[in-house]
Amino acid sequence: MLCQIFVGLSRTVILFIVASGLTLILGVLRIPNIAHGSLYMIGAFLAFTISKMAGGGTFGFWLAMAGAPLGVALLSLVCERGLFQYLYEREHLMLLLLTFAFSLVFGDLVKLVWGGEYKSVPVPPAFQGFVPLFGGLPFPIYNLFLLILGPVVAIALWLLVNKTKIGKIARAAAVDREMVGAVGINVSWIFACVFVIGCFLAGLGGALVAPTVSVTLGMDATLIMEAFLIVIMGGLGNVWGALLGALIFGLTQSLGILIWPQFGIIFPYMAVIAVLLFRPTGLLKSTW
Amino acid sequence: MGPVFRKKNLIIIASVVLLFLFPAILPRFYVYMAAIVLIYGLAATSLNLALGFGGLYQFHHAVFYGVGAYGAALMMMKTGLSPWLGFIVGPLIAAVLGLVMGLICIRLSKLYFGMLQISLGSLVWAIVYRWYSFTGGDDGLHGIPVPDLISSGSAAYYFTLIVTLICTYMTYRILKAPFGSVLQAIRDNTVRSEMIGVNVRRHQLMALVIAAFFAGVAGSLFVAVDTTAFPDMLFWTLSMEMVIMCLLGGWLTFMGPMLGAAVIVALRTLVSTYTVYWALVLGIIMMLVIFFLPEGVLGWLMQLSGKRRETGPENNEQKAALAGDR
Numbered sequence: 001m002l003c004q005i006f007v008g009l010s011r012t013v014i015l016f017i018v019a020s021g022l023t024l025i026l027g028v029l030r031i032p033n034i035a036h037g038s039l040y041m042i043g044a045f046l047a048f049t050i051s052k053m054a055g056g057g058t059f060g061f062w063l064a065m066a067g068a069p070l071g072v073a074l075l076s077l078v079c080e081r082g083l084f085q086y087l088y089e090r091e092h093l094m095l096l097l098l099t100f101a102f103s104l105v106f107g108d109l110v111k112l113v114w115g116g117e118y119k120s121v122p123v124p125p126a127f128q129g130f131v132p133l134f135g136g137l138p139f140p141i142y143n144l145f146l147l148i149l150g151p152v153v154a155i156a157l158w159l160l161v162n163k164t165k166i167g168k169i170a171r172a173a174a175v176d177r178e179m180v181g182a183v184g185i186n187v188s189w190i191f192a193c194v195f196v197i198g199c200f201l202a203g204l205g206g207a208l209v210a211p212t213v214s215v216t217l218g219m220d221a222t223l224i225m226e227a228f229l230i231v232i233m234g235g236l237g238n239v240w241g242a243l244l245g246a247l248i249f250g251l252t253q254s255l256g257i258l259i260w261p262q263f264g265i266i267f268p269y270m271a272v273i274a275v276l277l278f279r280p281t282g283l284l285k286s287t288w
Numbered sequence: 289m290g291p292v293f294r295k296k297n298l299i300i301i302a303s304v305v306l307l308f309l310f311p312a313i314l315p316r317f318y319v320y321m322a323a324i325v326l327i328y329g330l331a332a333t334s335l336n337l338a339l340g341f342g343g344l345y346q347f348h349h350a351v352f353y354g355v356g357a358y359g360a361a362l363m364m365m366k367t368g369l370s371p372w373l374g375f376i377v378g379p380l381i382a383a384v385l386g387l388v389m390g391l392i393c394i395r396l397s398k399l400y401f402g403m404l405q406i407s408l409g410s411l412v413w414a415i416v417y418r419w420y421s422f423t424g425g426d427d428g429l430h431g432i433p434v435p436d437l438i439s440s441g442s443a444a445y446y447f448t449l450i451v452t453l454i455c456t457y458m459t460y461r462i463l464k465a466p467f468g469s470v471l472q473a474i475r476d477n478t479v480r481s482e483m484i485g486v487n488v489r490r491h492q493l494m495a496l497v498i499a500a501f502f503a504g505v506a507g508s509l510f511v512a513v514d515t516t517a518f519p520d521m522l523f524w525t526l527s528m529e530m531v532i533m534c535l536l537g538g539w540l541t542f543m544g545p546m547l548g549a550a551v552i553v554a555l556r557t558l559v560s561t562y563t564v565y566w567a568l569v570l571g572i573i574m575m576l577v578i579f580f581l582p583e584g585v586l587g588w589l590m591q592l593s594g595k596r597r598e599t600g601p602e603n604n605e606q607k608a609a610l611a612g613d614r
Binding site: 032034083086087090092093094097098100101102103104105107108109111112221225228229232236262263265266269270272273276277280281 | 345392395396398399400403404406407408410411414415417418419420523524525528531532535564565566567568570571572574575578579582
């Protein structure tokens with residue numbers, strides 16, 4: 001039981017990192033970015049390639065954790081400057097479909113570059129093995145690393161949004177884009193920055209999850225749905241909402257499997273429905 | 289009402305006659321593909337009833353399609369009743385599901401509506417995907433005993449064709465009826481419609497149930513043609529594909545979704561013979577359509593011919609309505 005809670009918590013961290021990027025983009029740019037899941041998948045595949053090229057081990061691992069998100073961020077920058085920036089004024093449905101088109105293209109590009117086989121990223125020696133938790137339950141060190149990293153990312157994101165200039169401008173632009181443009185700020189580039197930061201988080205989530213699962217095609221389709229539901233559950237554009245949503249989602253997922261193995265996967269969906277029935281616009285205040 | 293309408297009637301009659309001749313002039317594989325086009329076309333048309341004409345973000349339409357298919361299939365496999373009953377029970381189950389999901393979602397606006405629908409739909413998908421003893425789980429159902437009369441390829445095609453024609457005509461009548469006009473009025477200006485005494489929620493709910501019913505019909509037809517049902521029929525990516533069909537054909541026109549379905553199914557068949565990267569091609573086509581043909585192929589053709597759009601409202605007002613509450 002306790003063990004399952006901790007497994008759920010480390011799943012929460014991954015879900016939170018991906019969903020926070022999604023919520024950032026949704027809150028500021030108003031793009032429901034379906035391609036986010038594909039970027040997560042690309043992050044995982046990039047982590048595989050980088051760690052393999054660096055010869056595995058500790059160095060390869062850290063290089064992959066740094067390089068994969070940066071690669072994804074670069075890719076997203078190209079997409080944003082190339083296509084998305086022309087579509088901000090269009091209706092949501094068009095943006096949604098455009099990002100879906102991107103997810104299709106990315107999915108096939110991954111197939112083209114990496115093929116359809118299962119890939120795995122080695123866990124560095126320092127993170128192998130188990131530590132005893134309260135009561136002597138064995139718990140993988142890597143998951144402990146994730147548990148520590150989650151709050152770090154959350155705090156860093158909070159600082160970015162609330163304490164830096166770019167975060168403040170982005171929040172202002174989310175409320176009134178024309179006004180921010182009118183005082184002489186280049187809104188287009190602010191939007192690009194936010195988009196890239198959000199996609200960086202998707203890549204980070206993918207890179208972090210890579211050592212714990214088999215990296216494969218199709219890992220994007222379920223994750224993006226989960227991330228969207230988390231964002232909706234937490235309130236659109238609210239980073240803390242994403243954390244709360246991820247917590248609920250991760251825990252119901254892991255505990256649901258414990259309660260009813262066959263239908264464990266329906267519990268998180270039921271949690272989302274329950275939340276939206278009582279709070280139709282999410283648990284925390286949404287930005288729009 | 290003038291020569292344009294007579295020409296239009298002529299085109300419709302000619303294409304229906306052509307559709308009836310298909311099994312006589314085309315090889316079996318193409319007849320099968322034509323049936324698939326009709327099925328997806330019906331599903332996309334029913335989606336467009338809610339999406340294009342109702343202005344509702346129906347993001348997970350495939351659930352009703354899949355539930356209709358599973359309902360029909362299970363009716364044929366698990367009960368000793370007449371297999372024809374499956375074609376009625378499947379769509380009815382889909383309509384009931386549409387009512388339940390509609391009641392839950394309808395209070396929410398735009399994007400939240402779509403997302404809650406996806407959530408509920410994923411729940412249904414998860415149940416179908418895991419319930420091995422009843423729905424066959426991820427293997428799906430195979431060798432469904434369809435009625436003997438429609439078990440051959442061309443008979444299944446004729447059955448599909450006739451049902452699709454009837455359903456499409458019914459959808460057309462619904463949209464031309466006062467109900468359809470009210471629905472479009474709600475889409476164009478919800479607040480104003482409410483002010484003049486329209487029961488907005490009830491009309492939207494009706495549209496959802498009707499759309500779900502016809503999607504269920506399409507699903508049960510798929511069972512007749514393919515004798516299988518599988519969980520991917522309920523997955524959200526298929527829903528997105530249906531939205532693409534509407535968009536590609538022209539989601540503000542009546543026949544657009546049917547045309548979009550035909551183009552997509554034909555292209556998929558063609559592209560798949562050359563390469564496995566169909567999704568890549570589809571993605572690029574979608575981007576081109578979004579950038580250059582936001583009104584869809586049929587919408588574009590109608591603009592070219594200088595005709596006012598069937599659905600009435602002017603371009604700008606339409607866009608404002610579809611952009612919703614932003």
